[in-house]
Amino acid sequence: MSNENLVASVSVKDVAAAAGVSIGTVSNVLNQPERVLPATVARVRAAIAELGYVRNDAARQLRAGRSSSIGLIALDLANPFFAAVAKGAQERAAEAGLFVLVAASEDTRDREMAYLDHFSQQRVVGVLVTPASGDPDALKRLEAAGVRIVLVDRDAGDAPLNSVSVDDEEGGYLAVSHLLSIGRRRVVFVGGPSTLPQVLDRFRGARRAASEVADSSLEHLETAELTVLAGREAAAHILERDAADRPDAVFCANDLVAVGMLQGLAILGGVRVPDDIALVGYDDIDFATATVVPLTSVRQPAVEIGRAAVELVLEQGEQPQPRQVRFTPELIIRESSRATLSI
Structure with missing residues (x-):
C-alpha cells in the first residue's frame, strides 16, 4: 500500500486510539486546543504526526455549511492593480481567520462562471468579483443561495449587490x-x-x-x-x-x-x-x-479596495442591505x- 493510501486511511478514531484518548478529545485538540490539558494536546499531536493524519476539511465544511475561505475572481492577475487588490483582501481576511482563494477570469464570461460554480460548491463565505460582463443575474442567484457577493472595481448600479469601486x-x-x-x-x-x-x-x-x-x-x-x-x-x-x-x-x-x-x-x-x-x-x-x-x-487605492471588499463580506450578516463603497481617486x-x- 502506498504512503498516500496509508495517510488517507488514518481516521480520528485511529488517532484517539494511539493517543489513548476519546474521539471528542481529538476533536477538541484540532478545533479548540485551549480546552484540553497541555500534556494531552502534546500526546494527541504526537499521534497525529506519527500516523500522518490529515484532517478532512471538505467533510468539516460540509457539516458546518460553510468554509473558512473567500473567493476572489479578478479580470487579470498579470495586472499589478489586481495583485494589490488581492493583497489587501488577504490581509483583511487573515485578520478574521479566513483565507482568500484567487482566480482570474481573463475577462471571459465562461471562465468566470466556472469559478463562480466552483466557489459555490466549496461553500466559500463569499466571492469578490470583478465581473467579465455587466449581467448580474448569476451573481444575484448566488446571493439568493447564501453566497455573499461583493463587486470589486465595479459599481453595482441598480443591482442589489455590495460593491467597492473608484469614481x-x-x-x-x-x-x-x-x-x-x-x-x-x-x-x-x-x-x-x-x-x-x-x-x-x-x-x-x-x-x-x-x-x-x-x-x-x-x-x-x-x-x-x-x-x-x-x-x-x-x-x-x-x-x-x-x-x-x-x-x-x-x-x-x-x-x-x-x-x-x-x-x-x-x-x-x-x-x-x-x-x-x-x-x-x-x-x-x-x-x-x-x-x-x-x-x-x-x-x-488598490490595497484598501481589497480590504474594504472583505469587510463587506464580514458585515453582511449584520448589514442585510447591500452597501456600495466608493473611493475618490487622486x-x-x-x-x-x-x-x-x-x-
Whole structure:
C-alpha cells in the first residue's frame, strides 16, 4: 500500500486510539486546543504526526455549511492593480481567520462562471468579483443561495449587490484637466476595449474635462487589451502620423498601457516625453515610479479596495442591505507630464 493510501486511511478514531484518548478529545485538540490539558494536546499531536493524519476539511465544511475561505475572481492577475487588490483582501481576511482563494477570469464570461460554480460548491463565505460582463443575474442567484457577493472595481448600479469601486469618471476628469492646465490641447485617450465599464467611465471624465476648454480636442484610440503591448501598438499608430498631426498629450486607461506608450514613443520613436507629448496613466502601480520617465498617474487605492471588499463580506450578516463603497481617486503628478524633463 502506498504512503498516500496509508495517510488517507488514518481516521480520528485511529488517532484517539494511539493517543489513548476519546474521539471528542481529538476533536477538541484540532478545533479548540485551549480546552484540553497541555500534556494531552502534546500526546494527541504526537499521534497525529506519527500516523500522518490529515484532517478532512471538505467533510468539516460540509457539516458546518460553510468554509473558512473567500473567493476572489479578478479580470487579470498579470495586472499589478489586481495583485494589490488581492493583497489587501488577504490581509483583511487573515485578520478574521479566513483565507482568500484567487482566480482570474481573463475577462471571459465562461471562465468566470466556472469559478463562480466552483466557489459555490466549496461553500466559500463569499466571492469578490470583478465581473467579465455587466449581467448580474448569476451573481444575484448566488446571493439568493447564501453566497455573499461583493463587486470589486465595479459599481453595482441598480443591482442589489455590495460593491467597492473608484469614481473612474472623476479620475478621467482629473487626468485630462491636468493635461489641459499645463497647456496641452490635442489629447488622445488610449485604452479599451470600450465594453469595459471602467474604460467608458474614464473616457467620460476625460470628455467632460475637454468640453470645458474651448480650443481643446479629445480623440479615443481604442485598444483590444489593457496591456504594455497594446500601449506600444497604439504608440506606433501615433508615430505613423505627421509630426504636426500628432497629439501633444496622451491619457492612457491604465498604467500598463501607459508604460507601453512610453516605450513606443520615447525609446523606440524618439519622441520627447513630456516636451513633445505629455503622458498620464491610471492606477499608479508600483512600476509607475520606476519607468525611464516617472509616470504621472491617477491613483486607485488598490490595497484598501481589497480590504474594504472583505469587510463587506464580514458585515453582511449584520448589514442585510447591500452597501456600495466608493473611493475618490487622486492625481499623482510626476515627470511624464512636467515640461522640465525630456529624453
